[in-house]
Amino acid sequence: MATVLSGNGAAAWGFRLSRVQCYPYYPITPSTACSQQISRWVNDGAMNTVTINAESEHSAASQIIAAGKDVRSGTATSSKGLLYMIEVLENAAGGSIPCGLFIGNRATGAPINIWADNSDAYAMRDSGLIQLFAADGQEALDNIIQGYRIAEDLGVRLPFAVNLRGFTGTHAYEGVEIPQEIDVDRYLPPFAPLNPLFAPEKPVTYGAMLSATFYRRHKRNQMAAMSNVAEVALKAGREFGEIFGRPYGLFEWVGDEKAELVVALMGESASPGDAVTRHLQGKRGIPGVALLKIRLFSPFPAREIAQALAKAGTKALVVFEEGLHHGAVFPPLAQRIATATHLHLGTDAPKVASVIGGLGGSEVRQDHFQQMFNLADNIAEGRPYRTEPYWLDIAEDPIFAESEKEAAPQLWKRWGEVWKKQARKEKYFDPLPKNTEEIRIYSRAGQGAITSAVGFTGAGIESGLQLLTVPAFGSERRGAIITTDTLVNDRGKRKIRSFNRAWDVVILYDDTILSSPEHNVLEGLKEGGVLLVNTSRLRVTKIREILSASESRLRVFTVPASEIAQGLGLSHLNMAMLGALHRVYEKVPFEKAFGYYEKHVPRPRESSLEAIQQGHAQTTDREAVRAKKERRLVVSGDFLDWRPEDHSYDLWPTALEEIQLG
Amino acid sequence: MYNILYNRHIGTTPHSFLLPDPVLDVGEYGAILTTGLSSGHQGCTGCGMVSGTNQVLKALKLTGKHVVASIGTGCNEVITTQNTSCWGNVSVDHNNFPNTGATLSGNVAALRALARAGAASPDAFINLGMAGDGGTYDIGLQALLAWIARGEDGIYVCLNNQAYMNTGVQGSGATPYGTHTSTTPFGKLIRGNQRTPQYLPDLALAAGASYVATACPVQHRDLMIKVQKAAAIEGPCVVEIYSVCPEGWKSETDVFHEITEWALQTRSWILYEAERDRKTNTVLFTLNHVPEKHVGVADYLKLQERFAGMREFPEMVERAQEVIESRWSFWQPVLQANGIQGGDKAHEL
Numbered sequence A: 001m002a003t004v005l006s007g008n009g010a011a012a013w014g015f016r017l018s019r020v021q022c023y024p025y026y027p028i029t030p031s032t033a034c035s036q037q038i039s040r041w042v043n044d045g046a047m048n049t050v051t052i053n054a055e056s057e058h059s060a061a062s063q064i065i066a067a068g069k070d071v072r073s074g075t076a077t078s079s080k081g082l083l084y085m086i087e088v089l090e091n092a093a094g095g096s097i098p099c100g101l102f103i104g105n106r107a108t109g110a111p112i113n114i115w116a117d118n119s120d121a122y123a124m125r126d127s128g129l130i131q132l133f134a135a136d137g138q139e140a141l142d143n144i145i146q147g148y149r150i151a152e153d154l155g156v157r158l159p160f161a162v163n164l165r166g167f168t169g170t171h172a173y174e175g176v177e178i179p180q181e182i183d184v185d186r187y188l189p190p191f192a193p194l195n196p197l198f199a200p201e202k203p204v205t206y207g208a209m210l211s212a213t214f215y216r217r218h219k220r221n222q223m224a225a226m227s228n229v230a231e232v233a234l235k236a237g238r239e240f241g242e243i244f245g246r247p248y249g250l251f252e253w254v255g256d257e258k259a260e261l262v263v264a265l266m267g268e269s270a271s272p273g274d275a276v277t278r279h280l281q282g283k284r285g286i287p288g289v290a291l292l293k294i295r296l297f298s299p300f301p302a303r304e305i306a307q308a309l310a311k312a313g314t315k316a317l318v319v320f321e322e323g324l325h326h327g328a329v330f331p332p333l334a335q336r337i338a339t340a341t342h343l344h345l346g347t348d349a350p351k352v353a354s355v356i357g358g359l360g361g362s363e364v365r366q367d368h369f370q371q372m373f374n375l376a377d378n379i380a381e382g383r384p385y386r387t388e389p390y391w392l393d394i395a396e397d398p399i400f401a402e403s404e405k406e407a408a409p410q411l412w413k414r415w416g417e418v419w420k421k422q423a424r425k426e427k428y429f430d431p432l433p434k435n436t437e438e439i440r441i442y443s444r445a446g447q448g449a450i451t452s453a454v455g456f457t458g459a460g461i462e463s464g465l466q467l468l469t470v471p472a473f474g475s476e477r478r479g480a481i482i483t484t485d486t487l488v489n490d491r492g493k494r495k496i497r498s499f500n501r502a503w504d505v506v507i508l509y510d511d512t513i514l515s516s517p518e519h520n521v522l523e524g525l526k527e528g529g530v531l532l533v534n535t536s537r538l539r540v541t542k543i544r545e546i547l548s549a550s551e552s553r554l555r556v557f558t559v560p561a562s563e564i565a566q567g568l569g570l571s572h573l574n575m576a577m578l579g580a581l582h583r584v585y586e587k588v589p590f591e592k593a594f595g596y597y598e599k600h601v602p603r604p605r606e607s608s609l610e611a612i613q614q615g616h617a618q619t620t621d622r623e624a625v626r627a628k629k630e631r632r633l634v635v636s637g638d639f640l641d642w643r644p645e646d647h648s649y650d651l652w653p654t655a656l657e658e659i660q661l662g
Numbered sequence B: 001m002y003n004i005l006y007n008r009h010i011g012t013t014p015h016s017f018l019l020p021d022p023v024l025d026v027g028e029y030g031a032i033l034t035t036g037l038s039s040g041h042q043g044c045t046g047c048g049m050v051s052g053t054n055q056v057l058k059a060l061k062l063t064g065k066h067v068v069a070s071i072g073t074g075c076n077e078v079i080t081t082q083n084t085s086c087w088g089n090v091s092v093d094h095n096n097f098p099n100t101g102a103t104l105s106g107n108v109a110a111l112r113a114l115a116r117a118g119a120a121s122p123d124a125f126i127n128l129g130m131a132g133d134g135g136t137y138d139i140g141l142q143a144l145l146a147w148i149a150r151g152e153d154g155i156y157v158c159l160n161n162q163a164y165m166n167t168g169v170q171g172s173g174a175t176p177y178g179t180h181t182s183t184t185p186f187g188k189l190i191r192g193n194q195r196t197p198q199y200l201p202d203l204a205l206a207a208g209a210s211y212v213a214t215a216c217p218v219q220h221r222d223l224m225i226k227v228q229k230a231a232a233i234e235g236p237c238v239v240e241i242y243s244v245c246p247e248g249w250k251s252e253t254d255v256f257h258e259i260t261e262w263a264l265q266t267r268s269w270i271l272y273e274a275e276r277d278r279k280t281n282t283v284l285f286t287l288n289h290v291p292e293k294h295v296g297v298a299d300y301l302k303l304q305e306r307f308a309g310m311r312e313f314p315e316m317v318e319r320a321q322e323v324i325e326s327r328w329s330f331w332q333p334v335l336q337a338n339g340i341q342g343g344d345k346a347h348e349l
């Protein structure tokens, strides 16, 4: 049975199940929640780990390296925090210390930006760590356990890092299978130190100074250990599959076996790519397509990837990545792939183009992959293409441009000839079939929307559906408008992590959002979709009027959630909104869900459950008229009350705690 | 080490022992006419830090000098610089989180270099450093102490909200004992933050600061006088400002004043200042405020849910009281000299 966890929560489970003995940490968005979860377990006595509230990442890294000689150690960080660790991380690699890092990938600035890209992972690529990329929380959890297994192998003994894209990975709540402790114990034996410090019988010295003769030998050995990784990782991934039913390779191939056109990438951004690839796969009138999802970035499995491309008969390879390599021809992943294919396949190597996107939290969408496959198609046909990266979503520098008007003049001067010969082909751009139903909440930070969406996700998963909730927020303080998106997939087993952004239901936690100049709540709302508004003062017709929306455009429901919450003495209206959601959206059956809420709802439980009931009962699409003037709730942070009892907070994370970032 | 000398007089005056003339007593009126932060900041409702920063800038405005602010990452920076700047005509240099002291040093050096080249007069500028408690007590301590040790002219303001707020309330080196934060949760086994905080003025004095002071935005006259003194006194000056944070303290947004008053009443926050006379290696300590009544720390724990767990445990409350009493005991000579027994005015009667 899957449990609803955020990517950070899943990573925390990875450390917990690996029985990490020493875990120093320093907060930084977007990976902090992993350390918060571990602190919570430790303070409750659920996890037996020595934690250190470090005073900087430099210290946290120093501490895992110090402790990592005698015990299993790990930590989590991101962005500048990782950069601050880099000065010491070489000592882990050079000292053969198999400690583990979880990285919630984030931009490194300047300008300061707390959102996702791979700049931090790329900055550490010369620090000597094994680097794995996870596509979701489940993979983060699994990779941390496998990471220790690989890192501690006697033929390897190197530190490792598991990367997960910030927010869409670290803050996405979805069903995660938490492995059984006894199985993990079977898979990952207790830490066996090689040259411990606390060993009076055999004192050792770390960090000795070596002259050139010894230094170069040492470095050569370190590289040799790195080159053992692929084989060890393959075995570890296979055995992981045998025990847990989820086998791992060095990369994953999605799509046609024979694929002329391939898009390669790493990590969570594969989610929309996955949907597009499956849609284009086997489609008439276009060549074979595949998505190459690379899991092991360092050491780069050059030979294996080259072989896979040769076997598939790939002609054009577009490499998508969320990071830069200043001053180089290609960014790091494209460069590694280009070198690999060139070395191993010579003149048979596919042509390689580089695309940069997803920087600083830029969305990675389905249409980007449609563009990239179209680009690959053009390249495979022998049309000219750029020898330097393409960029996504830069208006004056599009991938396809037919006339001078569509691009900046200098760029047209430089690339006009290439642009003119490129063809945008409509067959790549059909809208994708909508296999999911999607709900968007607009709320104000502090209203508890994320918590309610996470609860809804848990209830949906328990009723056998597949759900994913991704809150989109940043450095907003209380009161700012944020969105929380939930995707419901009832089409069987295949995981879908990609939003079509066509909302079946849009929810407003606050009727003032209707008139927010920055938010068009109708945007993306399907024809005939549902708009659910928390209000005691606005009638359904008034809401239509404000939006100038016809009867057929949308169905409007209202619920006096603030009033309900107030009546019950609750400081949050989210439980009433949760009940209301069940009224307008019945895919997750209310009766069943309520059973879930009875077990997991935040305190005060009685009132929360009552609020859910009342929210459900008082939701209406009629002209609800209320005499009472609405009083806005003061959002108070009843922090401790939000901590569900026992260990159920594992199941319903206190999303509230994650709301602030920096 | 340094010799300790107490000022017999309790209270805040514009006079400094290091300055020939008093600074402007601007607290009540003058400052209101000046502008601090411009509108549009994104701080939470009831944020104490916004008020603190505002008052610092207002006080500095009255010196007539141009402020160059080196600010560290944290709430203060994030809420005032997002896609815009709320700093009016202050020049702002945000250069990461661990290095506010070093950035300050760099800007002091630039000013000196400009002065050497005859391109600027040092007297026309104020170098201001600003960071949160995390950026000061923890990750930024090395850079801060090194800046102080260099003896450079400038003001460093620490906005102390007693945790890492910008990243969602994690425990810092300034988090009080027993506090529930997201990394020091009040658990079944370990109850909240187990450490007792260090004190910035102690650290700064040990490193050689010319002037240190604690302040709070509710006592705005006191705060602004102190900032003015820091601006006038030569060498490194450090001002630490108590910053109510409804988000991290889990308090209502409209009890900013009450919480601060309780902090002062219970001596959880002590207002004082200290000036260093380098010739005699003496530091003169002035206590600025003595509570009216003797109030136990339990009252301070009331309005803030971050203490909800610890207030249920008498032994924890007692421990918190001990921390306060041991800190307060430093002021015994002053209290005695003023005929205040037992540490508060009530005992006088």
Ligand SMILES: Cc1ncc(C[n+]2csc(CCOP(=O)(O)OP(=O)(O)O)c2C)c(N)n1
Binding pocket: A026, A027, A028, A029, A057, A080, A081, A084, A662, B073, B074, B075, B076, B096, B097, B098, B131, B132, B133, B134, B135, B136, B159, B161, B162, B163, B164, B165, B166, B167, B172
């Ligand atoms: C090297 C580095 N580590 C971590 C961070 C993340 N970070 C940004 S602000 C902040 C907390 C700031 O806390 P504090 O200094 O107390 O200021 P506050 O936000 O509480 O005002 C952290 C941990 C960072 N920006 N850089």
Ligand code: SF4
Binding pocket: A477, B042, B043, B044, B045, B046, B047, B048, B049, B050, B075, B076, B079, B161, B165, B166, B244, B245, B246, B247, B248
């Ligand atoms: S989190 Fe605290 S310090 Fe930060 S803006 Fe909000 S109230 Fe102010």
Ligand SMILES: [Mg+2]
Binding pocket: B132, B133, B134, B159, B160, B161, B162, B163, B164, B165, B172
């Ligand atoms: Mg702080």
